[in-house]
Amino acid sequence: MEENMAKHLGRAKLVKRQRAERAWPQRQLAEAAKVNLRTIQRLERDGSASFETLLAVAGAFDIDVKDLTPSSNVRKKAKPQKKVHLLPRLTSGKDLASIISGADLFQVERDEADDKRAQDAMISILELLKGDIVRWHDSDLAGKLKIEFEISEEIKGLEKFGFYLFGVNRNIPRAGAKTKERLSMCTIYMSHSRSPKIVRDKNSNMVIPALLTEVAS
16 A cells, blocks of 8 residues: 655645646646546645655656655755746648748657557658758748648648647747847647647647747757
């Protein structure tokens, strides 16, 4: 039988904040951590949980389990909280073009998949997508419209196989720059439609929370 750790209100607040930043309901955190909903409710109420539960919750948040066990006896310099970005779902080539237009840099990310075939498929698809983005940037207006149509068809094909695309364009500072130079960074994120990470924003639009780099290298 797992032994519950002592109650810790600081831990309860920390877990609740981490979940809120990702726009996850309690049930979604429970599913992502593969624990019972009541376990999450108890954890957020008074901070009590087994170490195995804390490991599972930390894994769902993609953070170190030590960050869920703050010490009240030792004063530490607070670590800056990583910002969680809500990436909107992309459903057409026009959606994709709107976020890559004018971007100085772009990156592609993906969810981890338990099925190796699904993982290999996502890697292959994202490599092809990179090629589409390069072609789009190098084309004239007519060429851009043609590529946007092709991407729309590709996205429809992806969705038939259960893959969704999400993306966002942000302005972030350049690493090591002495001036306040900022660059436009476009991020494309691929996830499986069954991913427990996918949520709805306040306008009921499908989004996926993600931790993204805050500095351009």
